[in-house]
Amino acid sequence: MKSATPKVLHQICGRSLVGHVLAAARELKPENLVVVVGHAREQVTAHLTETDPAVRTAVQEQQNGTGHAVRMGLEELGGDVTGTVVVVCGDTPLLTAGTLRALAETHHADGNAVTVLTAEVPDATGYGRIVRDEASGAVTAIVEHKDASARQRAIREINSGVFAFDGRLLADALTKVRKNNSQGEEYLTDVLGILREAGHRVGASVAGDHREIAGINNRVQLAEARRILNDRLLTLAMLDGVTVVDPATTWVDVTVTFERDAVVHPGTQLTGATHLAEGAEVGPNSRLKDTRVGAGARVDNTVSDGAVVGAEASVGPFAYLRPGTRLGAKGKIGTYVETKNARIGEGTKVPHLSYVGDATIGEHTNIGAASVFVNYDGQDKHHTTIGSHCRTGSDNMFVAPVTVGDGAYTAAGSVITKDVPPGSLAVARGQQRNIEGWVARKRPGSAAARAAEDASRQGGAEG
Numbered sequence: 001m002k003s004a005t006p007k008v009l010h011q012i013c014g015r016s017l018v019g020h021v022l023a024a025a026r027e028l029k030p031e032n033l034v035v036v037v038g039h040a041r042e043q044v045t046a047h048l049t050e051t052d053p054a055v056r057t058a059v060q061e062q063q064n065g066t067g068h069a070v071r072m073g074l075e076e077l078g079g080d081v082t083g084t085v086v087v088v089c090g091d092t093p094l095l096t097a098g099t100l101r102a103l104a105e106t107h108h109a110d111g112n113a114v115t116v117l118t119a120e121v122p123d124a125t126g127y128g129r130i131v132r133d134e135a136s137g138a139v140t141a142i143v144e145h146k147d148a149s150a151r152q153r154a155i156r157e158i159n160s161g162v163f164a165f166d167g168r169l170l171a172d173a174l175t176k177v178r179k180n181n182s183q184g185e186e187y188l189t190d191v192l193g194i195l196r197e198a199g200h201r202v203g204a205s206v207a208g209d210h211r212e213i214a215g216i217n218n219r220v221q222l223a224e225a226r227r228i229l230n231d232r233l234l235t236l237a238m239l240d241g242v243t244v245v246d247p248a249t250t251w252v253d254v255t256v257t258f259e260r261d262a263v264v265h266p267g268t269q270l271t272g273a274t275h276l277a278e279g280a281e282v283g284p285n286s287r288l289k290d291t292r293v294g295a296g297a298r299v300d301n302t303v304s305d306g307a308v309v310g311a312e313a314s315v316g317p318f319a320y321l322r323p324g325t326r327l328g329a330k331g332k333i334g335t336y337v338e339t340k341n342a343r344i345g346e347g348t349k350v351p352h353l354s355y356v357g358d359a360t361i362g363e364h365t366n367i368g369a370a371s372v373f374v375n376y377d378g379q380d381k382h383h384t385t386i387g388s389h390c391r392t393g394s395d396n397m398f399v400a401p402v403t404v405g406d407g408a409y410t411a412a413g414s415v416i417t418k419d420v421p422p423g424s425l426a427v428a429r430g431q432q433r434n435i436e437g438w439v440a441r442k443r444p445g446s447a448a449a450r451a452a453e454d455a456s457r458q459g460g461a462e463g
Helices: 017-026 041-051 066-076 097-110 167-174 190-197 219-239 438-442 447-462
Strands: 034-037 056-059 084-087 114-120 129-132 139-143 157-166 202-206 269-271 287-289 302-305 319-321 332-335 338-344 349-352 355-361 372-374 384-386 397-399 402-404
Touching (some): 017 097, 034 041, 041 056, 066 167, 084 097, 084 167, 097 114, 097 202, 114 190, 139 190, 139 202, 319 332, 397 402, 438 447
Parallel strands (some): 034 056, 355 372, 384 402
Antiparallel strands (some): 129 157
């Protein structure tokens, strides 16, 4: 990956690569879930603790191959493992729980000692090839690409690296794996030959979509997997009644949820715990993270993080909703408005060019254009409260802490530093003084002076 980040911690669609694998594995409800860690294990273990605290980890001090890794995993479980052991790779984020479940079901139904998940791929370069008995079709071996003959490299059915084993037979067979291969490693795939030679049944379960087993080894493959997974998520959403106008430019996380008749316009990214309620409409060109959009609400050209937008409310275009924003039903946050830690009541509007931070605004209030809630004194943040049915003038500064009572008005251009009683009009600005003739005296010969002189003549002529 050419990265300071361990491969399995690179993210697509809201989860790390290993996080996707864990999510799929968890759906099988395993008694134990063990992740074998080696390179950069401190980072990986910390991530696992945060992602799935119930996961157990086994340390592979030396990376001596896949067989050695599984042996370390079994030792973490005490060595004597009964039942079925399913082995998956940590870099296959497209693997689904359905495919894993089919593998386990095939394993039990066929009474296999080991069942390998396989797939037929257009290009098998780099993968271990599945060698079958020509007569019975049984799996006889898995040959790694580097060890394969020319005839074996022509095989398109490949090993996914995903297996279901009889636990006790696996533990015994791992003690017999040798390192006589080009890599000098313990190959897990050698277990198949060992078990077969011992007279046990080796079977296969073929994945319906070969893309599910794709491993990620570089940024190109990471982008390809992201595209596939995103398309899969959008397809599910559309089949559930969501309109996605342009899937090619719409990106979602696996944790995003929708209700029917939601509409997503082009150029939109929905991440984290974002939820669109019935009939909500988002985009174009919007980025929502951990944001809940109410039924029938409209969010246009907006960046939002940790906000709640009420039913039938409208946001944007070009709005920025920061964490703690709560917009009530039928409210409005308009063009070039930024909000943070603000509770804005039902039917209240903040239409234009304003900043609302650390504030509570009641119902059916209108905040005038170019208003700023001055919440920071250079050391601490302070709160502003504006009541219901207020009308605040344009270009107001509300210097917190301050309260404007219900039904109050504030005049345009005011700096509000004191509480305003309910029903009052607050005016906090200097008296206007006109100095006549100033332009002619201070800017003689200028365009402004000539325009003023012409206006004076016209006024005199009309008089």
